[in-house]
Amino acid sequence: xxxxxxxxxxxxxxxxxxxxxxxxxxxxxxxxxxxxxxxxxxxxxxxxxxxxxxxxxxxxxxxxxxxxxxxxxxxxxxxxxxxxxxxxxxxxxxxxxxxxxxxxxxxxxxxxxxx
Amino acid sequence: xxxxxxxxxxxxxxxxxxxxxxxxxxxxxxxxxxxxxxxxxxxxxxxxxxxxxxxxxxxxxxxxxxxxxxxxxxxxxxxxxxxxxxxxxxxxxxxxxxxxxxxxxxxxxxxxxxxx
Numbered sequence: 647x648x649x650x651x652x653x654x655x656x657x658x659x660x661x662x663x664x665x666x667x668x669x670x671x672x673x674x675x676x677x678x679x680x681x682x683x684x685x686x687x688x689x690x691x692x693x694x695x696x697x698x699x700x701x702x703x704x705x706x707x708x709x710x711x712x713x714x715x716x717x718x719x720x721x722x723x724x725x726x727x728x729x730x731x732x733x734x735x736x737x738x739x740x741x742x743x744x745x746x747x748x749x750x751x752x753x754x755x756x757x758x759x760x761x
Numbered sequence: 762x763x764x765x766x767x768x769x770x771x772x773x774x775x776x777x778x779x780x781x782x783x784x785x786x787x788x789x790x791x792x793x794x795x796x797x798x799x800x801x802x803x804x805x806x807x808x809x810x811x812x813x814x815x816x817x818x819x820x821x822x823x824x825x826x827x828x829x830x831x832x833x834x835x836x837x838x839x840x841x842x843x844x845x846x847x848x849x850x851x852x853x854x855x856x857x858x859x860x861x862x863x864x865x866x867x868x869x870x871x872x873x874x875x876x877x
Contacts, residue, residue, distance in 0.1 A: 689870045690868045691868070746856070751802075751804050754801075
């Protein structure tokens with residue numbers, strides 16, 4: 647069963663506009679959520695995270711929103727740049743020291759930002 | 762370069778052969794993880810080490826798979842009697858986890874396995 651789902655396989659956005667990537671999860675034990683970005687032939691790179699005690703976390707152009715009741719999170723990129731074109735993975739982990747790093751990933755969303 | 766390094770980057774082998782991958786984590790990190798990624802999917806957790814102790818193994822890790830981290834530094838992942846279904850990208854990651862931080866993972870570039 648897919649505990650973390652990214653239902654949009656791809657997203658195409660114009661440079662300068664907002665990119666919104668969505669993620670849904672089913673496991674109520676998840677309480678820490680992360681977004682990773684992956685370029686071809688490279689490993690995933692950490693982008694931004696959020697704990698379940700928050701509903702928003704911001705880092706420069708990147709903002710992650712968490713709606714616990716809906717088990718939904720989203721990543722907003724404003725403004726989008728061509729260099730943001732990559733595969734974005736949503737990931738989640740449960741609470742507790744032994745669970746950190748044991749991530750459950752979504753399938754990924756391919757973001758393409760057109761100049 | 763002080764990131765996570767993996768070797769080899771790409772391995773092509775015939776079904777039934779054994780393969781071994783090596784991972785060198787970021788030196789001050791106390792945790793090391795192995796993940797597997799197949800085409801069109803996100804990475805899937807396989808196992809992790811806290812220093813030299815292997816603390817958890819996924820059900821995905823069959824008896825043909827074995828991982829070691831003998832001195833709490835580098836790690837090896839061995840697959841015996843490879844099958845075509847083992848073809849995937851094997852990702853290593855490391856982190857520094859304490860009671861007060863969450864230890865985001867730093868991934869290597871991966872070792873791609875192709876089983877013919």
